[in-house]
Amino acid sequence: MPNDDFDSLFDDAPSGAEKKSESDDLFEFDVPAAREPSPPPQSPKRPVREEPEGHGREPSHRKRTSEDFEPDMDALLITAQSPLIIEGMKCLTMHDFTANTLQIFAESLKGVEIFTKILERNPNNYFKLSAVINTDPDCKEIETVAFQLFKARHHEEAETDGQILKAYEILKNRLKIGYNKALVSSSMISIKKYYLLSGGLDREKISRMVIDRNKELKADIIRYIQHLNVAVQLMKIGDFEITKGLKGREINNFLIRASQLLSYYYLAAGDGNAEEYYRRMHDNYRKYFIIRE
Structure with a gap:
């Protein structure tokens, strides 16, 4: 043309x-x-009319950043999550770490992370939310508990931005321990399917599942390895009492059973190094039954 x-x-x-x-x-x-x-x-x-810049086709959506968040949105988030944090704190107080509390602790951890992220992103936003925190009973209780935990550990009030952030991190760590105990409790229930009613390991069942390359068994083995490591860490920090009054007997029982199962699984799978590692762990915890004094 x-x-x-x-x-x-x-x-x-x-x-x-x-x-x-x-x-x-x-x-x-x-x-x-x-x-x-x-x-x-x-x-x-x-005639073709030239459109002004920015008119017509909308620009592609960019990924939102922390700068897009306003205190009003933060207020909605903390008021929505605060009841879930309270539920997790109640479970801690009642020493309730059963498998049913796993989701409660998971949600409470997410809630506390909102408080810490607000402080990390812009401490001024946290102070702008003071009116919301003071008028919302759940938010106020969470703040009070966090500050009390900080004072109990450091023997001073949480006043600076860093101290307030540390207070919520202490609360988060407490809830994390509760979450880990609930993880162990959930595995204590599921591991029973690999044991006979007499209490012995169902070796025939496990061997058959290994030969069949059973996906459920593989997924359980991965989970038991992770939860076994969690249980060992709880033992190291000295906070491994799952049921109040039993002085950690359940977590010892889980360590013994999980290490025995893993030892036999790797024996059937032909992994000698892993089998020896978990067999030694099983022998140690079986001979030296550790309880909390």
């Missing part, structure tokens, strides 16, 4: 190579490259 046909469409039409480049840019998406150009229309075309 001759370039002269477009001269009347623009008041300030460019000339030469510039004119050709601009017309190509404007219409390169309107006419496919492989299609032959149609003959010029007989009637004059309606």
